[in-house]
Amino acid sequence: MSQAVERHIDRSNMTVSDEVAIQITNMNKWYGEFHVLRDINLTVNRGERIVIAGPSGSGKSTMIRCINRLEEHQQGKIIVDGTELTSDLKNIDKIRSEVGMCFQHFNLFPHLTILENCTLAPMWVRKTPKREAEEIAMHFLEKVKIPDQAHKYPGMLSGGQQQRVAIARSLCMKPRIMLFDEPTSALDPEMIKEVLDTMIELAEEGMTMLCVTHEMGFARQVANRVIFMDQGQIVEQNEPEEFFNNPKSERTKLFLSQILGH
Amino acid sequence: MSNTNSLSYVRKEMLEQQPAPRSQVGFTRWVRENLFSGWFNSILTIVSIFVIYKILAGTLPWLFGGVWDATSLEQCRTILTERFGNTHYACWAVLTERWNQLLYGFYPETQYWRANLAFVLMLASLAPVLFDKVPRKMLYLTMAFPFLLVWLVWGGTIWGVTSVAVGFILGGVAFKLVDRFGSMALSTIAAVAVALIWWLFIGPSVVGGLNAVAPLGHLQEVQSRDLGGFMICVIIGISGIALSLPIGIILALGRQSDLFIVKTICVGFIEFIRGVPLITLLFTASLLLNYFLPPGTTFDLTLRVIIMVTLFSSAYMAEVIRGGLAALPKGQYEAADALGLDYWKAQRLIIMPQALKISIPGIVNTFIGLFKDTTLVMFIGIYDMLGLSNAIRANAAWNGIYWELFIFIGLVFWICCFAMSQYSQWLERKLRTDHR
Ligand SMILES: Nc1ncnc2c1ncn2[C@@H]1O[C@H](COP(=O)(O)OP(=O)(O)O)[C@@H](O)[C@H]1O
Ligand SMILES: [Mg+2]
Numbered sequence: 001m002s003q004a005v006e007r008h009i010d011r012s013n014m015t016v017s018d019e020v021a022i023q024i025t026n027m028n029k030w031y032g033e034f035h036v037l038r039d040i041n042l043t044v045n046r047g048e049r050i051v052i053a054g055p056s057g058s059g060k061s062t063m064i065r066c067i068n069r070l071e072e073h074q075q076g077k078i079i080v081d082g083t084e085l086t087s088d089l090k091n092i093d094k095i096r097s098e099v100g101m102c103f104q105h106f107n108l109f110p111h112l113t114i115l116e117n118c119t120l121a122p123m124w125v126r127k128t129p130k131r132e133a134e135e136i137a138m139h140f141l142e143k144v145k146i147p148d149q150a151h152k153y154p155g156m157l158s159g160g161q162q163q164r165v166a167i168a169r170s171l172c173m174k175p176r177i178m179l180f181d182e183p184t185s186a187l188d189p190e191m192i193k194e195v196l197d198t199m200i201e202l203a204e205e206g207m208t209m210l211c212v213t214h215e216m217g218f219a220r221q222v223a224n225r226v227i228f229m230d231q232g233q234i235v236e237q238n239e240p241e242e243f244f245n246n247p248k249s250e251r252t253k254l255f256l257s258q259i260l261g262h
Numbered sequence: 263m264s265n266t267n268s269l270s271y272v273r274k275e276m277l278e279q280q281p282a283p284r285s286q287v288g289f290t291r292w293v294r295e296n297l298f299s300g301w302f303n304s305i306l307t308i309v310s311i312f313v314i315y316k317i318l319a320g321t322l323p324w325l326f327g328g329v330w331d332a333t334s335l336e337q338c339r340t341i342l343t344e345r346f347g348n349t350h351y352a353c354w355a356v357l358t359e360r361w362n363q364l365l366y367g368f369y370p371e372t373q374y375w376r377a378n379l380a381f382v383l384m385l386a387s388l389a390p391v392l393f394d395k396v397p398r399k400m401l402y403l404t405m406a407f408p409f410l411l412v413w414l415v416w417g418g419t420i421w422g423v424t425s426v427a428v429g430f431i432l433g434g435v436a437f438k439l440v441d442r443f444g445s446m447a448l449s450t451i452a453a454v455a456v457a458l459i460w461w462l463f464i465g466p467s468v469v470g471g472l473n474a475v476a477p478l479g480h481l482q483e484v485q486s487r488d489l490g491g492f493m494i495c496v497i498i499g500i501s502g503i504a505l506s507l508p509i510g511i512i513l514a515l516g517r518q519s520d521l522f523i524v525k526t527i528c529v530g531f532i533e534f535i536r537g538v539p540l541i542t543l544l545f546t547a548s549l550l551l552n553y554f555l556p557p558g559t560t561f562d563l564t565l566r567v568i569i570m571v572t573l574f575s576s577a578y579m580a581e582v583i584r585g586g587l588a589a590l591p592k593g594q595y596e597a598a599d600a601l602g603l604d605y606w607k608a609q610r611l612i613i614m615p616q617a618l619k620i621s622i623p624g625i626v627n628t629f630i631g632l633f634k635d636t637t638l639v640m641f642i643g644i645y646d647m648l649g650l651s652n653a654i655r656a657n658a659a660w661n662g663i664y665w666e667l668f669i670f671i672g673l674v675f676w677i678c679c680f681a682m683s684q685y686s687q688w689l690e691r692k693l694r695t696d697h698r
Contacts (some may be wrong), residue, residue, distance in 0.1 A: 155696035
């Protein structure tokens with residue numbers, strides 16, 4: 001499971017400032033009667049790279065989707081970049097345009113070309129002129145190493161390429177925070193590395209990142225904190241070294257033994 | 263016997279692709295496989311060929327040996343008896359003699375040019391909608407066309423239709439102005455209110471004044487009851503098609519809405535309209551509506567029929583589009599949300615283009631159904647082609663002629679519907695983006 005990411009990582013920009021990017025306090029969420037998130041407390045500083053792990057159904061996706069209001073929380077507080085998430089649409093729009101998100105199934109727009117996928121939000125949300133939006137898009141497509149596919153449709157690309165386009169599409173909005181929800185778990189093994197490489201580059205540039213992933217190699221190398229969730233709660237969080245070598249809770253130990261296959 | 267060497271094998275050269283054997287391709291193979299693949303199939307093929315021959319031998323002479331030039335069925339028969347000794351041939355002369363009537367109904371003959379011009383303008387304004395290669399500037403014509411159509415077909419001065427257009431423009435301006443305050447509902451209400459105030463209170467007197475002072479572009483007025491034939495069928499059909507798609511979209515979205523009232527209204531409307539036969543709605547349009555309208559108001563019959571046909575198809579359209587919406591993965595909505603697109607932008611840029619593409623077959627199905635249903639207006643006294651065929655038979659000269667008229671009417675509808683079907687298939691191919 002743990003894909004070795006053999007690569008030298010340039011840590012010069014990977015600094016954590018003490019400015020708070022995301023603050024979640026006493027957050028609770030229910031689906032009907034089902035208490036899916038219980039008393040979540042989490043502070044993310046700017047520049048942090050956080051990996052969220054945990055068994056399936058533990059509420060990882062739900063938690064990060066609350067951060068950009070794809071899901072609504074019912075209790076507690078979420079403050080993103082100083083803006084509190086309430087039902088006020090203005091705040092939601094503001095936060096969404098500063099928080100980028102990548103999904104397990106890429107969710108590219110199949111009726112638009114790669115370039116159009118990337119220019120759509122800058123043009124319609126940020127009102128960037130078309131020319132400028134295209135320049136930005138090409139810049140980020142070059143960064144994820146697929147500028148030559150710009151005029152193809154998503155359906156013509158491989159899974160790994162599609163996920164990199166999805167990352168580029170988010171970056172075109174110049175987000176200050178990136179959320180990843182299992183970005184590699186729908187990919188064939190040989191494509192996982194290219195997506196992880198892109199994510200590592202992003203981390204090297206100092207992006208604040210929250211990644212739900214089971215790529216423990218990535219977690220060891222890039223994350224400065226690993227969060228373990230189970231049954232809707234944060235069970236344990238620690239620095240990667242400590243987390244992997246010296247897990248405290250029984251559930252974490254069990255999970256790690258399953259996922260690392262010892 | 264276990265020889266480890268024979269288990270390990272490495273291919274050194276990759277094989278080239280080979281063409282398929284001769285017997286697997288081409289016409290002979292097709293014939294052999296599809297028509298003569300066994301004794302039973304061979305017999306079926308031969309019997310079918312015989313039946314087809316018999317049918318064609320019976321109908322082709324009738325179709326092509328017909329008379330094109332006569333003024334009555336009587337005369338037709340005389341000519342045929344002279345020529346062939348019997349009357350087992352078509353009498354197409356009814357089409358040539360009543361051609362204008364079949365096309366224009368009872369439209370004044372001196373004014374045919376107006377109908378023709380409107381038809382040409384219609385084709386021109388459809389072009390940019392149907393084909394994206396056509397210059398986008400043509401869309402201005404498309405927007406002006408509804409008003410041109412009304413002015414050309416019904417006549418009068420240009421002020422009447424201009425006033426209607428001004429109402430739309432004022433509504434649009436009001437929408438833009440109020441939209442700054444950020445409430446979609448509020449700006450919609452403002453737009454509707456401003457437009458209604460203009461249409462009901464200010465517009466009519468302005469039009470009256472302008473008509474008296476400067477009767478610009480005055481055309482002879484034509485009454486709705488004089489419209490008919492192919493013309494009325496195109497007017498009702500095209501208007502219904504053009505209006506039912508946007509209304510269907512709004513109903514489909516409303517049906518998915520979180521707002522209880524909006525949702526209830528849309529579901530109620532759709533279920534009511536779908537549960538009622540179109541002919542009932544048409545009778546309502548032609549008879550009952552007059553009781554409900556304030557006395558003295560004249561509300562054109564054609565307009566009433568267009569409204570009913572539109573409402574009827576938009577209910578079906580809404581359900582077709584709802585199917586397309588349901589087929590979209592949830593991820594598309596989420597990606598649009600995550601990028602910060604608001605509801606209307608997400609609908610317009612992401613959701614609708616895909617949902618409509620998925621629904622093309624259903625949408626065209628509804629269009630075709632609507633177009634054919636225009637023949638029902640015959641029952642409320644509008645002389646469409648089918649109504650005219652009755653009227654023509656009522657005349658002593660053509661009493662007893664059925665096949666020729668029905669074949670012609672069927673052919674006209676078939677050409678229109680087949681064109682729609684072909685266009686939709688072309689569009690579907692063009693919009694396919696998932697090929698590798
Ligand atoms: N829309 C929903 N309605 C009801 N239950 C849901 C919904 N989405 C997720 N759940 C439930 O919430 C729990 C957490 O889901 P999720 O956050 O997707 O878990 P994870 O991402 O950790 O696998 C699961 O038990 C799932 O069945
Ligand atoms: Mg998940």
